Amino acid sequence: MQYFDYAKQLEKRSAEMQTAIRKSSTRNSFPSMMLRAAGNDHNLRMNVLEFIDVLPSLKTDDEIYERFMSMIGSHKEALPTLLRIGVFFFSRRYLRTISVRVLEWLIYHQLAPYFIVGSEKKLAPLQKKYSKQSATTNIDFLGELVTSEREAEYFLQEYFDAIKRYGNKKTVFNISIKFSALYPFFGPENYAESMRRVSESFARILRLAQEYNVSVTVDAEYYAFSRLIEDIFCEVIKRDEFKNTKHVGIALQAYRKDAHRASLRLIEVAHARQTPFTIRLVKGAYWDTEVAIAEQNNWDSPLFKEKSATDSMFEVVFAVLLREWGNIYVSPATHNPKTIAFVIGNLERKGILADPNFTFQVLYGLGEPVRRALCKKGLPVMVYVPVGDIVKGMSYFTRRILENTSNEGFLFQLLK
Ligand SMILES: Cc1cc2nc3c(=O)[nH]c(=O)nc-3n(C[C@H](O)[C@H](O)[C@H](O)COP(=O)(O)OP(=O)(O)OC[C@H]3O[C@@H](n4cnc5c(N)ncnc54)[C@H](O)[C@@H]3O)c2cc1C
Structure with missing residues (x-):
């Protein structure tokens, strides 16, 4: 009896915590949308990680374009609308420079600050x-x-x-x-x-x-x-x-x-x-x-x-x-x-x-x-x-993305 009381109490407290956490979280920010998309598609998840990893070493807009299109653009259907629009602009040569700047801004100023100061x-x-x-x-x-x-x-x-x-x-x-x-x-x-x-x-x-x-x-x-x-x-x-x-x-x-x-x-x-x-x-x-x-x-x-x-x-x-x-x-x-x-x-x-x-x-x-x-x-x-x-x-950034796109993790369940 004591055990059942304890288990019931644990269940109740856990449900309360979960509700409180859900109430305080934002599902519609760019990082949340991006993590949700990557978590729902294994290949996209791996390619997002690889792209973020190589991005600092890419020198020209054309290099960034090539990598982005081969790693992420090829998974258009799994992307949030915002990035799908980005892919469309990317494929227009005359908009490439501005699209690359927007992409860098999204990664360095929206996604990264979600994890790192x-x-x-x-x-x-x-x-x-x-x-x-x-x-x-x-x-x-x-x-x-x-x-x-x-x-x-x-x-x-x-x-x-x-x-x-x-x-x-x-x-x-x-x-x-x-x-x-x-x-x-x-x-x-x-x-x-x-x-x-x-x-x-x-x-x-x-x-x-x-x-x-x-x-x-x-x-x-x-x-x-x-x-x-x-x-x-x-x-x-x-x-x-x-x-x-x-x-x-x-x-x-x-x-x-x-x-x-x-x-x-x-x-x-x-x-x-x-x-x-x-x-x-x-x-x-x-x-x-x-x-x-x-x-x-x-x-x-x-x-x-x-x-x-x-x-x-x-x-x-x-x-x-x-x-x-x-x-x-x-x-x-x-x-x-x-x-x-x-x-x-x-x-x-x-x-x-x-x-x-x-x-x-x-x-x-x-x-x-x-x-x-x-x-x-x-x-x-x-x-x-x-x-x-x-x-x-x-490396820290990569670990956090992996953790938050893992189906086993609580945080990904929260984003779903
Ligand atoms: C303040 C703070 C400091 C931290 N410092 C460190 C640190 O020094 N070193 C370090 O390694 N981590 C560190 N972490 C990260 C931590 O280890 C977890 O990765 C993270 O907190 C997610 O676990 P959770 O309990 O929050 O979520 P949960 O969703 O409950 O658990 C997710 C965790 O479960 C484990 N897991 C997932 N799938 C499986 C599986 N199939 N089989 C077995 N286990 C699995 C993994 O550890 C995964 O990270 C830190 C976390 C916090 C909050």
């Missing part, structure tokens, strides 16, 4: 807007998978500059970092040197962050990096100089078959250092790519194949971490109303919904309806804000 100047007004509604921010300075020492040095310096610029304010400043942005040969095949170089950079970031009262969270990346990222994180935060740092965290992906094991290891580290840190629990953003890599190599995928298995693992790991509340903190980062309802139910039962160490996390732009719904309920929310231009943020 293009310039740091926009950050202060945004933070102000969120703080008025009691939401905090976590800034991600876009960049990952660097290919040269110079690039790695650039990103490290960018993290240092941001910590100095935004730190030491009344409220703690939150920053997210990616280890693959700190060393060009980062990866398990170069384990020892990746460990040495990135531990050193991470320690320098944490040292400065402590001085400036900044909280640092390490993002989760490709599965192949996961063990290395966790090893570096654990080794550094256990050092004497960092073992009392509370303002540090790491993201953990529930789509990993080994997510439960990874959570137990992090709990062990929290016990060993005797100071809590935060785990941002996510489902995982690299699913399509990881599955493709595993298939190409005939590997057994290290990720779940079924969406329901990822959802269940998220709930299991959340419950495991919640049991350890105080030794470790968990911050769920999801836009799914059912998952949010599960989290709220568990927090209520444990009596920590109002605990100052708890916060939900959502993504800038597409998580906006969820943020509004949570803020309306008076629940704490942190918005993950990616900052940088589209070229630096191309």
